[in-house]
Amino acid sequence: MSRTLIIGGGIVGSCTAYFLAEHAEVVVLEKDPTYQYASTTLSAASIRTQFSLPQNVRMSLFGASFLEAMAERAGLIRRAYLVLATQQGEATLRANRDMQLAEGAEVALFESDHIAQRFPWLNAQDLTCATLGLKHEGWFDAYSLLRAVRSDAIQKGARYLHDEAVAIETTAGRATSVRTASGERFTADHIVIAAGPASGRVAALAGIPLPIEPRKRTAFMIRAPLDGSNMPLVFDTSGMWIRPEGDGFICGISPTADNDPHPGTDFNPDMDLLEDPLWPLLAHRIPALEQLRVQRAWAGHYDQCLLDHNAVIGPYPDIPNLIIASGFSGHGVQHGPATGRAVSELIRFGAYQTLDLTPFGYQRIRDNKPMPESVVY
Ligand SMILES: Cc1cc2nc3c(=O)[nH]c(=O)nc-3n(C[C@H](O)[C@H](O)[C@H](O)COP(=O)(O)OP(=O)(O)OC[C@H]3O[C@@H](n4cnc5c(N)ncnc54)[C@H](O)[C@@H]3O)c2cc1C
DSSP: OOEEEEEOOSHHHHHHHHHHTTTSEEEEEESOTTOTTOTTTTSOOEEOSOOSSHHHHHHHHHHHHHHHHTHHHHTOEEOOEEEEEOHHHHHHHHHHHHHHHHTTOOEEEEEHHHHHHHOTTSOOTTOSEEEEEOSSOEEOOHHHHHHHHHHHHHHTTOEEEEOOEEEEEEETTEEEEEEETTSOEEEOSEEEEOOGGGHHHHHHTTTOOOOEEEEEEEEEEEEOSSOOTTOOEEEOTTSOEEEEETTEEEEEOOOOGGGOOOOTTOOOOOTHHIIIIIHHHHHHHSGGGGGOEEEEEEEEEEEEETTTSSOEEEEETTEEEEEEEEOOTTOTTTTHHHHHHHHHHHHHHSSOSSSOOGGGSTHHHHTTOOOOOSSOO
């Protein structure tokens, strides 16, 4: 039986183990089994079909069916994303929806006069249209999902080891083994890099340039005099997002590109973002949020692909048995299942069998040809 070594046991590494464990010997190296700083457990844990690239829609549709099968264990809440557009973004939103429908997603379109009728708590004055997912969208408990996938993978035969990869050895165009912080050396037929925000650093262990770096993102938990019981996740034209969580809400916004450095080991929430620009944007779009109260805030690291905010999935061309699965830049939990299945297909059959994820391959990094996903936040 061939052996696959997966570096990183977050949702991407664990989904890969889940789909592969019945067909190969699988060893997952995870340096922190508490997942205290993993992107997966610090995420907003939401899933949507509203992307601009068809491949991302397809991955979400599979993610949604995977979550449906784990609904109870993952605490799935079936709820929509509401994506807003002003005149400037209207044509793109309409074109995105046409593509999403063609891919099998179910997304409704609201013209400007119907937005305020349907969502009376929303200031729709400057909006020209909006799209709302009718199915396959929602949110869940990322930690519970990870625990469920990990324990199923173990039941199928995967082994998780508490250790850190510190060197990847290659010979004649093949990755042969991984050395760990505890002094072990594991040989493998395939090695998968699924180290989340640390994937660029891990790829460097094999001498591979991979533009994936951590970028800090802060989520705020707030209370406000607003009934969120039927509210969708609102994705504003400004990049601000908010969704219900328990009897309050969570919300956030990315910092501007010129204020988004490599965070190192900094996981302190960026409280300044709340005063400017987040709160004014929230209050503009949802006037009831003028009176919000902050309950707490946390920060996690995006596994940011610096080329185009899209994942890098597939073999490194010069070392074909070294497979990269990372760089999701804010949408990796929902795409973990599709990625895990795809990577397991590459390892078992040498080619994708279900979803063709070739466009996410390393070649676009080498050619410096971005494949941008525009619906990101
Ligand atoms: C605030 C925030 C909100 C987000 N919201 C969403 C959302 O709503 N929906 C969504 O789909 N995605 C969201 N994301 C993005 C998502 O969390 C990530 O894309 C996804 O979790 C990546 O999963 P991963 O398994 O690759 O990484 P991780 O979960 O980070 O797992 C990687 C693992 O690798 C381990 N590791 C690292 N280096 C080594 C090494 N050398 N040896 C051994 N182990 C190693 C780490 O300890 C870690 O556990 C959000 C992220 C953040 C930060």
